[in-house]
Structure formats: C-alpha cells, structure tokens
Amino acid sequence: MGALQNINLDIEEGEFICLIGPSGCGKTTLLRIIAGLELPSAGTITFGHKSIAGPDPNRTMVFQEFNLFPWRNVAQNVEFGLETKSIPKGERHRIAQEYIDLVGLTGFERAYPYELSGGMKQRVGLARALVTSPKVLLMDEPFGSLDAQIRNLMQDELLKIWHRVRTTIIFVTHSADEAVYVADRVAILTTRPGEIKDIVAVDIGRPRSRFDPHFVGLRCNILEGLDMPC
Amino acid sequence: MSRITRQKGVLELLSIAIVLGIWELVAVFIVGKTFTLPSFHEVATSFYDLRKDIPGDVAISLKRFAIGLLWAAVVGIPIGAAMGWFKSMERMFDPIIQVIRPIPPIAWIPFALVWFHLTDYGAGFVVFIGALFPILINTYAGFKSVPRRLVETAQVLGRTKSYGLIRFVAFPYAAPSIFTGIRISMGVGWMCIIAAEMIGFKSGLGFRLWQRFWFLHQMDNLMAYMILIGVVALVMDYVFRYLTERRLLRWYKEV
Incomplete structure (x- = not known):
C-alpha cells in the first residue's frame, strides 16, 4: 500500500515546476523523497545520473512551517548550510550576507526568529536554502501559512530571486492560482493512489497578470483536473 | 502613600x-529563652561574633559542592544526551536509573565515608548523587523533545551525521532544559552538602551548624548559620540565572 504510484516526471534543469493536489495525495511525500528524507519503497529517483540515497545540500528545502533554528539569529540561520563545508569564517559571512541582501532582510542580521513576522521568517528560510547554491530548491507549501497579501508579495519576490539564481524549483502548493502564477509547468496529482494525472504547461510570459484570460483559463483547467469548481 | x-x-x-x-x-x-527561640538581635550579633569563621566555612562547603556538581554535569549531561538521542541507550540506562534514583542521596553518606574517607571528594560524592539525576533527566527530556522537523532541516542543509546533529541541533535546542536541570541540581546538591557535613564530615557550614546545637547549645549562632546557608544558596541561584538567562532567553521566549 503505497502513498504514491506511477509517478513519472522528468524535470529540466532551471525549470520551475509546481506539484498541485488535494491534501493526502502524497505531494509532500514526493518532495521528501526527492530531498532524500524518505526512500521510495519501489522505483528509482535519479538526480543527474545518480539515484538519490539521502539528503544532500545540492537539494535543499524550504518548509511551510519555516523551521528556523530558534537559538540562531538571522545571519547564523543563513550560515548553517555553509558550516559543514570547509569555508573560512569571513567568506561564510560574506556569502550569507549576499543572500540576506537578496531576500531583502538587510538590517535584520542579528534579529532572532521570534522577533520576525511570518513573511520575514520565510525569507530567512529561502536565504538559508539558497546559500549552498543548490541545483534544486524544494519548496513545500512555502507560503501556505502566510496571509493572502503577503503570499502574493512573496510569489513576486521568489520569481525575482529565481531569475537571479536560476536554480531548478520544485514547488508544492494546493493553490491553483499560485501554481499558474509562478510555475513553468504544473503537475496535477490525484489522491488514492497518488499519481500524476496531468501536466499543464503555463505558456504565459512573466510578469503574469491574474486577470489575463489565458491565466484564468489555465487556472480553470487545473481546478477541473482537481475535480474542483472553477 | x-x-x-x-x-x-x-x-x-x-x-x-x-x-x-x-x-x-x-x-x-x-x-x-535563647535556646528555644533566639531573638533577631542575638542572631545579628552572632554574625558579628562568627565573622572570622564564616568565610572559611563557606569556602569549604562551596568547594565540596562544586566538586559534586561538576562531576554530576560531566556524567549526567552525556548520559542524558545519549539516552534522549539513541533509543538503545535509553533502554540500557533507564532501568538502572529507575532503581538508583529513589534512594535519597543522604543514604549514601556512609559509603561516601567508607570510599573517600573524610576528604572533600567524600562530601562531594553525596552532592554528586543528589545533583546527578536532575541534570541527567532534564538533559534526557531536552534531547528527547528535539523536533524531528528541525533535525530534518539540518540534514537537508548538509548536517547528516549524528555527531553534527547532536552538537549543532539537539544540544542548543536542549540547552534551556539542561540549565534548568543544573539549577534544580544546585538546590538539591546544597541540601546534600549540608546534610553530609552535619552527619559525617568534620568541617563546613553543615558541621558548624550541628556543632552549635549538639556540643555548644548556641542556638543564636546556629540560626545565624541557617540564615547564612540560605543566603549562599540564594546568591548562587541568582548568579546562575543571571549568567544563563542573558545568553539563553534571548531566543527561548518563543518556545
């Protein structure tokens, strides 16, 4: 009895792909398998030419609940992924600062997580995941716990950052609107068994408008794919 | 007003x-009647009379206390950490702890005397027994409560080995717990050293206190020692809290 079945998905380098589906469809499980936090019971999952055997800073993750280390301030959180590599301290600070600036947290380096708003916490989460220059950035409903305005703002921020760093992004969401707004392709997962039902290519140039009829049409396609009213 | x-x-x-x-x-x-209840002014005068003895008595009790507490931390923190992190360690150590822990530390005084004689290590051993379990159990609880999600976050960011996860995730997460354990241990350990000195060891605050009663019947001096023992404990607790909370509670507010 597996949570996932018949998952066949090739992801291109530098691509922004969304996984969308109802809760319980296994989209988070799929992401955790890619991250190396869980092993698939059958089948293989390869990264480049090697199969994934465990976590690796080439595939970092941004979590819905942020998972910042509460005893570390912003700069120390961001530096975490650099500490396992043999990088001199000064160089670590420099790289961390670069990513803190990139996510717009300049001036908050010494703040502790409890002093930050949800949106700011996720900016830290993003900087911390990007600091190792991962080939793939895994995002598990990263903006799911933020309110609507902040969420839209963060989507724009993320796209801006993605243009700068050009890493592959695999982004899990349950919002069709979010998926069409950010992704190059949207993979629709169904529940019981969790499998890929359809892949929708979002052929709209960026920046995208939510009022564009084609945008609305694609969002409808995805919602119909999820058996939801449009 | x-x-x-x-x-x-x-x-x-x-x-x-x-x-x-x-x-x-x-x-x-x-x-x-001074023997039944010495008055405040008699006790205050006693402090003045005892001014030459007090520093030495405090020093010797503190030294024994520090020996016991230090060993309790050196033994208790690694065992507690191992038990909280590795299931097998928990299963191995838990039964031993369950058996030894309920024995009041004071019951160890005879063996402390037999094994270490009248040395500071003998008195320190009683403190060690009393201080060990609060430190050990709080460290264990702290390590046990480390959220899985934080461990996974660290793994994804490249900390994949047990040692690194313990040192950079579990230990800082558990630190407030460990410090709470040490604070409790300080209270218990201080009781232990006074009791050990009252019963077996021929110097220190506890010995003085007992001596005033049993041999000298100087209840005003005795009460001065009682107050002194309390004040020393209070000062130690304040100093400890000042040193740890300034560093720790910056982030601990959230949790």
Whole structure:
C-alpha cells in the first residue's frame, strides 16, 4: 500500500515546476523523497545520473512551517548550510550576507526568529536554502501559512530571486492560482493512489497578470483536473 | 502613600521588616529563652561574633559542592544526551536509573565515608548523587523533545551525521532544559552538602551548624548559620540565572 504510484516526471534543469493536489495525495511525500528524507519503497529517483540515497545540500528545502533554528539569529540561520563545508569564517559571512541582501532582510542580521513576522521568517528560510547554491530548491507549501497579501508579495519576490539564481524549483502548493502564477509547468496529482494525472504547461510570459484570460483559463483547467469548481 | 508603595522594593523591604519585628517581639517578650527561640538581635550579633569563621566555612562547603556538581554535569549531561538521542541507550540506562534514583542521596553518606574517607571528594560524592539525576533527566527530556522537523532541516542543509546533529541541533535546542536541570541540581546538591557535613564530615557550614546545637547549645549562632546557608544558596541561584538567562532567553521566549 503505497502513498504514491506511477509517478513519472522528468524535470529540466532551471525549470520551475509546481506539484498541485488535494491534501493526502502524497505531494509532500514526493518532495521528501526527492530531498532524500524518505526512500521510495519501489522505483528509482535519479538526480543527474545518480539515484538519490539521502539528503544532500545540492537539494535543499524550504518548509511551510519555516523551521528556523530558534537559538540562531538571522545571519547564523543563513550560515548553517555553509558550516559543514570547509569555508573560512569571513567568506561564510560574506556569502550569507549576499543572500540576506537578496531576500531583502538587510538590517535584520542579528534579529532572532521570534522577533520576525511570518513573511520575514520565510525569507530567512529561502536565504538559508539558497546559500549552498543548490541545483534544486524544494519548496513545500512555502507560503501556505502566510496571509493572502503577503503570499502574493512573496510569489513576486521568489520569481525575482529565481531569475537571479536560476536554480531548478520544485514547488508544492494546493493553490491553483499560485501554481499558474509562478510555475513553468504544473503537475496535477490525484489522491488514492497518488499519481500524476496531468501536466499543464503555463505558456504565459512573466510578469503574469491574474486577470489575463489565458491565466484564468489555465487556472480553470487545473481546478477541473482537481475535480474542483472553477 | 500609594506613590511610595508603588516604588520597586518598598513593599518587599516592608514585609521583611515586619517579619523581623514580629520575630524580635515574640522572642524577647513571649518566649524569652535563647535556646528555644533566639531573638533577631542575638542572631545579628552572632554574625558579628562568627565573622572570622564564616568565610572559611563557606569556602569549604562551596568547594565540596562544586566538586559534586561538576562531576554530576560531566556524567549526567552525556548520559542524558545519549539516552534522549539513541533509543538503545535509553533502554540500557533507564532501568538502572529507575532503581538508583529513589534512594535519597543522604543514604549514601556512609559509603561516601567508607570510599573517600573524610576528604572533600567524600562530601562531594553525596552532592554528586543528589545533583546527578536532575541534570541527567532534564538533559534526557531536552534531547528527547528535539523536533524531528528541525533535525530534518539540518540534514537537508548538509548536517547528516549524528555527531553534527547532536552538537549543532539537539544540544542548543536542549540547552534551556539542561540549565534548568543544573539549577534544580544546585538546590538539591546544597541540601546534600549540608546534610553530609552535619552527619559525617568534620568541617563546613553543615558541621558548624550541628556543632552549635549538639556540643555548644548556641542556638543564636546556629540560626545565624541557617540564615547564612540560605543566603549562599540564594546568591548562587541568582548568579546562575543571571549568567544563563542573558545568553539563553534571548531566543527561548518563543518556545
């Protein structure tokens, strides 16, 4: 009895792909398998030419609940992924600062997580995941716990950052609107068994408008794919 | 009046003054016998009489206390950490702890004397027994409660080995717990050293206190020692809290 079945998905380098589906469809499980936090019971999952055997800073993750280390301030959180590599301290600070600036947290380096708003916490989460220059950035409903305005703002921020760093992004969401707004392709997962039902290519140039009829049409396609009213 | 009472420290000092006043009145006018209840002024005078003995007595008790506490931390923190992190360690150590822990530390005094004789290590051993379990159990609880999600976050960011996860995730997460354990241990350990000195060891605050009673019947001196023992514990607790909370509670507010 597996949570996932018949998952066949090739992801291109530098691509922004969304996984969308109802809760319980296994989209988070799929992401955790890619991250190396869980092993698939059958089948293989390869990264480049090697199969994934465990976590690796080439595939970092941004979590819905942020998972910042509460005893570390912003700069120390961001530096975490650099500490396992043999990088001199000064160089670590420099790289961390670069990513803190990139996510717009300049001036908050010494703040502790409890002093930050949800949106700011996720900016830290993003900087911390990007600091190792991962080939793939895994995002598990990263903006799911933020309110609507902040969420839209963060989507724009993320796209801006993605243009700068050009890493592959695999982004899990349950919002069709979010998926069409950010992704190059949207993979629709169904529940019981969790499998890929359809892949929708979002052929709209960026920046995208939510009022564009084609945008609305694609969002409808995805919602119909999820058996939801449009 | 209300303006004055709102000022910090006024009501606190007032309450202490009232208690001291009642004590003095009861001791002088109702009891009237130093052996049954020495008065406040007699105890205050005792402090002056004992001024030459006090520093040495405090020093020797503190030294034994420090020996015991240090060993309790050196033994308790690694075992507690291992038990909280590795299931097999938990299963191995838990039964032993369950058996030894309920034995009051004071019951170890005879063996402390037999094994270490009248040395500071003997008295320190009683403190060690008393201080070990609060440190060990709190460390264990702290390590046990490390959220899985934080461990996974660290793994994804490249900390994949147990040692790194313990040192950079579990230990900082558990630190407030460990410090709580040490604080409790300090209270228990201080009781242990006084008891050990009262019963077996021929110096220190506990010995002095017992000596005033058993050999000298100087209850005013005895009460001065009682107060001194309390004040030393209070000061240690304050110093410890000052040192740890400034570093720790910056982030601990959230959790």
